[in-house]
Amino acid sequence: MADLAVSDLVVGYGPVRALRGVSMRVPSGSIVAVLGANGAGKSTLLRAISGTLRFHRGACQGAVTLGDQRLTGLDAASVVARGVVQVPEGRRVFARMTVEENLRAGGLGRSRRENAKAHDQVVELFPVLRDRARQRAGLLSGGEQQMLAIGRALMAGPTTLLLDEPTLGLAPLMAARIAETIKEINSLGTSVLLVEQNVAMALSLASHAYVLEVGEVALEGTAAELRDSDEVRRRYLGVADAVEGTLETRTLSRWS
Amino acid sequence: MTTFVELLVNGISIGAVYALIALGFVIIFKATEVVNFAHASLLLAGGYLVARLWPLVGFWAALLIGVAAAALVAAAIEFLVIRRANVASHSVLAIVTIGVDIVITTELTRQIGTDVLAMGDPWGSEVVRFGGVTLAETRIVALVTAAALITVFLLAFKYTGWGVAMRAAAEDAETAALMGVRLGRVSMSAWAVAGGLAAVAALFLCVFPTPGLDRSTSLVALKAFPAAILGGLDSTTGALVGGLVIGVTESMMSGYQNDMAFLGRGIGDVAPFLVMLVILLIRPAGLFGTKELARV
Ligand SMILES: Nc1ncnc2c1ncn2[C@@H]1O[C@H](COP(=O)(O)OP(=O)(O)O)[C@@H](O)[C@H]1O
Numbered sequence: 001m002a003d004l005a006v007s008d009l010v011v012g013y014g015p016v017r018a019l020r021g022v023s024m025r026v027p028s029g030s031i032v033a034v035l036g037a038n039g040a041g042k043s044t045l046l047r048a049i050s051g052t053l054r055f056h057r058g059a060c061q062g063a064v065t066l067g068d069q070r071l072t073g074l075d076a077a078s079v080v081a082r083g084v085v086q087v088p089e090g091r092r093v094f095a096r097m098t099v100e101e102n103l104r105a106g107g108l109g110r111s112r113r114e115n116a117k118a119h120d121q122v123v124e125l126f127p128v129l130r131d132r133a134r135q136r137a138g139l140l141s142g143g144e145q146q147m148l149a150i151g152r153a154l155m156a157g158p159t160t161l162l163l164d165e166p167t168l169g170l171a172p173l174m175a176a177r178i179a180e181t182i183k184e185i186n187s188l189g190t191s192v193l194l195v196e197q198n199v200a201m202a203l204s205l206a207s208h209a210y211v212l213e214v215g216e217v218a219l220e221g222t223a224a225e226l227r228d229s230d231e232v233r234r235r236y237l238g239v240a241d242a243v244e245g246t247l248e249t250r251t252l253s254r255w256s
Numbered sequence: 257m258t259t260f261v262e263l264l265v266n267g268i269s270i271g272a273v274y275a276l277i278a279l280g281f282v283i284i285f286k287a288t289e290v291v292n293f294a295h296a297s298l299l300l301a302g303g304y305l306v307a308r309l310w311p312l313v314g315f316w317a318a319l320l321i322g323v324a325a326a327a328l329v330a331a332a333i334e335f336l337v338i339r340r341a342n343v344a345s346h347s348v349l350a351i352v353t354i355g356v357d358i359v360i361t362t363e364l365t366r367q368i369g370t371d372v373l374a375m376g377d378p379w380g381s382e383v384v385r386f387g388g389v390t391l392a393e394t395r396i397v398a399l400v401t402a403a404a405l406i407t408v409f410l411l412a413f414k415y416t417g418w419g420v421a422m423r424a425a426a427e428d429a430e431t432a433a434l435m436g437v438r439l440g441r442v443s444m445s446a447w448a449v450a451g452g453l454a455a456v457a458a459l460f461l462c463v464f465p466t467p468g469l470d471r472s473t474s475l476v477a478l479k480a481f482p483a484a485i486l487g488g489l490d491s492t493t494g495a496l497v498g499g500l501v502i503g504v505t506e507s508m509m510s511g512y513q514n515d516m517a518f519l520g521r522g523i524g525d526v527a528p529f530l531v532m533l534v535i536l537l538i539r540p541a542g543l544f545g546t547k548e549l550a551r552v
């Protein structure tokens with residue numbers, strides 16, 4: 001197990017600068033949150049870590065490291081092989097394949113025994129995936145698709161899990177359910193980098209958080225510090241009555 | 257009636273061979289979104305090697321080498337040309353494959369010259385009789401072989417890790433990569449499989465009643481394009497149905513062309529393209545496809 005670190009990351013899509021010198025660290029075994037409005041560069045950060053910028057014609061400078069290994073410049077499959085696995089924004093399940101085939105797609109790089117073990121864990125975490133095993137993934141509800149997307153990523157055996165807005169568009173109850181699951185996955189030893197706009201939820205899970213603003217880290221600190229910061233209360237929790245530690249499911253008031 | 261049955265079985269047999277070609281065409285398209293216009297040249301290369309090698313090493317070894325070589329050439333095209341070509345559009349890559357096709361076909365046509373090369377197959381011009389129906393042995397072998405290869409392919413596509421990786425990459429390449437699928441390997445293997453299938457098809461296009469492999473063989477292979485397109489470029493089922501439709505249409509039209517003299521001679525050669533046009537007018541994405549050719 002090793003810390004995931006990003007240092008001085010600069011990413012551009014052609015002339016568009018999406019990240020301007022971002023540094024952050026996900027200590028081994030922790031949950032770290034990345035907050036920020038739409039367009040702040042959160043997904044770009046995860047793409048840079050996972051090596052999928054080339055799918056968007058993006059280029060990056062700076063370094064991504066896992067312990068003493070450099071991840072920068074590796075292709076996506078090699079990043080996965082080193083234990084850093086992403087659940088992309090919008091779930092992106094393979095809609096035309098069955099639930100079972102989706103899970104299988106997550107574990108293609110691993111042995112039969114590892115897959116059997118991971119599969120047991122996944123269906124224990126999300127029993128619905130066993131019940132729906134033979135259904136097409138496209139027919140699942142949004143919440144079920146999110147569970148499938150997380151389950152599929154767990155099949156790859158991540159030591160660090162990157163989650164891009166996992167509660168986006170989910171009903172409050174389902175969002176709370178996903179939050180619980182994230183805590184559980186983390187308690188089993190997986191580090192989590194959680195990108196969220198649901199700030200209250202993210203801060204209740206994370207030990208440490210970063211706020212991204214137009215491609216730069218505007219704020220960082222422990223979750224407790226950020227919860228108490230006037231800036232965050234005003235901009236993201238929207239009101240002064242955001243009570244510490246509650247699972248506030250209101251999304252942040254977006255700012256232009 | 258016996259004529260009808262003979263024409264039907266022959267049509268299905270040749271249709272199954274077209275389906276082998278169309279299937280390769282479709283899996284390349286699914287894996288890489290490239291319309292591979294070099295497909296006919298792969299077929300010609302595989303067939304040419306079989307024809308040249310059987311006098312030296314025997315038919316079966318020659319067939320094996322021909323299939324392996326066509327797979328290798330296809331994989332090399334993927335690795336050296338398609339993967340390196342850093343272009344934004346898949347249409348541009350399709351044009352690149354036209355270039356590859358011209359290079360390979362020109363060279364092979366020069367080698368073949370005006371010769372008609374025998375394939376050295378063990379079936380020769382034997383025929384089998386069922387009741388009053390007479391069928392060439394080669395046609396029956398072609399049908400059985402194509403059906404077996406297609407079955408194996410479809411099972412692999414459905415149940416193996418390779419198949420899951422192929423389908424995942426075809427549906428959403430970026431997410432497949434995020435799950436650890438090595439897209440380069442997926443696309444190279446798709447090209448290799450397509451090349452191998454094309455070489456098998458080459459054999460059956462050149463055996464009895466065809467006199468052998470000559471420089472027009474790659475033109476015959478072109479009939480598999482309408483098969484793939486009318487079935488739907490991104491549908492394996494479409495490739496099979498498309499192949500059969502083209503094969504049967506061609507066989508029937510040629511068989512009964514004396515009764516349809518008003519359509520002119522050679523209607524059998526034109527019919528596949530006519531059928532394709534009619535189907536595309538009604539269903540622009542083909543019978544089973546999801547993507548229109550115009551959007552390729
Ligand atoms: N594929 C792309 N091509 C060009 N610009 C992009 C692309 N993806 C994102 N961007 C731009 O980069 C910036 C950051 O986007 P993104 O990382 O998606 O933000 P977030 O995930 O925080 O909403 C935005 O200004 C966005 O318009």
Ligand SMILES: [Mg+2]
Nearest residue numbers: 042043044089
């Ligand atoms: Mg985003």
